[in-house]
Amino acid sequence: MGWSQVYAEALSLIGQVEPRVAEATRQELADQRSSLKLIASENYASLPVLAAMGTWFSDKYAEGTVGHRFYAGCQNVDTVESVAAEHARALFGADYAYAQPHSGIDANLVAYWSILAHRVESPTLERLGAKSVNELSEGDWEELRLTFAQQRVMGMSLDVGGHLTHGFRPNISGKMFRQLSYGTDPVTQLIDYDKLLADAREFKPLIIVAGYSAYPRRVNFARMREIADAVGATLFVDMAHFAGLVAGKVFTGEEDPVPWADVVATTTHKSLRGPRGGLVLAAKEYAADVDRGCPMVLGGPLSHVMAAKAVALAEARQPAFQDYARRVADNAKVLAEGLLKRGVKLVTGGTDNHIVLMDVANFGITGRQAESALLDAGIVTNRNSVPNDPNGAWYTSGVRIGTPALTTRGFGADEFDRVAELIADVLKAAAPADSPSGPSKAKYVLPDGLAQRTKAAAAELLDAHPLYPELQL
Secondary structure (H helix, E strand, O other): OOHHHHHHHHHHHHHHHOHHHHHHHHHHHHHHHOOEEOOOOOOOOOHHHHHHHOOHHHHOOOOEEOOEEOOOOOHHHHHHHHHHHHHHHHHHOOOEEEOOOOOHHHHHHHHHHHHHHHHHHHHHHHHHOOOOHHHOOHHHHHHHHHHHHOOEEEEEOHHHOOOHHHOOOOOHHHHHOEEEEEOEOOOOOOEOHHHHHHHHHHHOOOEEEEEOOOOOOOOOHHHHHHHHHHHOOEEEEEOOOOHHHHHOOOOOHHHOOOOOOOEEEEEOOHHHOOOOOEEEEEOHHHHHHHOOHHHHOOOOOOHHHHHHHHHHHHHHOOHHHHHHHHHHHHHHHHHHHHHHOOOOEEHHHOOOOOEEEEEOHHHOOOHHHHHHHHHHOOEEOEEEOOOOOOOHHHHOOEEEEEOHHHHHOOOOHHHHHHHHHHHHHHHHHOEEEEEOOEEEEEEEEOOOOHHHHHHHHHHHHHHOOOOOOOOOO
């Protein structure tokens, strides 16, 4: 039985119960096949990875850890979780790997609370002569709880490329900690490590967070380690967006976070090309604390997703994945150069990872207008803030794009230069639509026929690199 028959029968079964879900699933495949997917945080998982999620592992409760579950009958869950952790340790060279987080935010929460447990809870229990928080008196527990609430974190500012979970106030991370953001040099738009060190010495954080969601450059994690050591902070790296470049050995030495960080969290999709989920890597002294992720902040493990993580991590250990990761980075440079030569302004003037961040303000439109105009033309992107963005986080002045997904489809330098041309043509032609109060920040207009012509040009590129050609649905 081939993949087409497997998926056709699965959709038929779904359709017998709820035909709208079956039809939406078919349409999603059609939409992904017919659009230029340039969202930097999206990719295409392999058919084996997708298949691993649709199994009876979904039916199992498995709170606890391998060999120490709170439910019986988890021996097969133990196998898949152990295999996922084994592949993760080997792939990243980590002392310890924890495959249970359901998402990137969950992985970051596990990381934060593991560090708090290691740096705050354990010393407090030792000082009070208790083995667990359950042995604390009400007064001692209140003291510990207040001590948790006084801890400090430094993370990259959202408007220069950081993530919501790095201390942004509306996010739980900004409510858990007293927080200070670090930025970038106002001229180069690159991380200013000297200023970061000076600010850290004054602020004295417990945790320094390195990593990004929209910073188009590499990070010197050895330097981040020096800064953390200088102020007695734990170095936590969120590599959700660039884990594939670490796994694929594009980032090595001082650019590989794993040897330098105490704790590393990541998603398993994005550039790693696995299922939607999270992963935590840790130095051995943090392993026992990370292992408490469930029930500390997580609910029951998603065993079917852990199985898919194991498959994806096994794929990433193959030599072909290193070639893929190299092409992701090479293609990003081609895309950036193609945009620059066509008059598109880029934050930091280029890229040396998988992200390209366009500043569209010089075209007289907002990021939201650019995102919508590109979508109408068959190009899927997402709007994003740029440093000191006058339009804020909703309308924005930027658009973030990336190369992981189209590289998976087989796009190379020539195709990405053509994609840059199509993007530039749409951005130059888009204009704010009129509204009763003046030019709109959301609505836009394009010249007649441009969206259709761009879609046709995109279709030529996409037809040469079909998505899931094994599936004829």
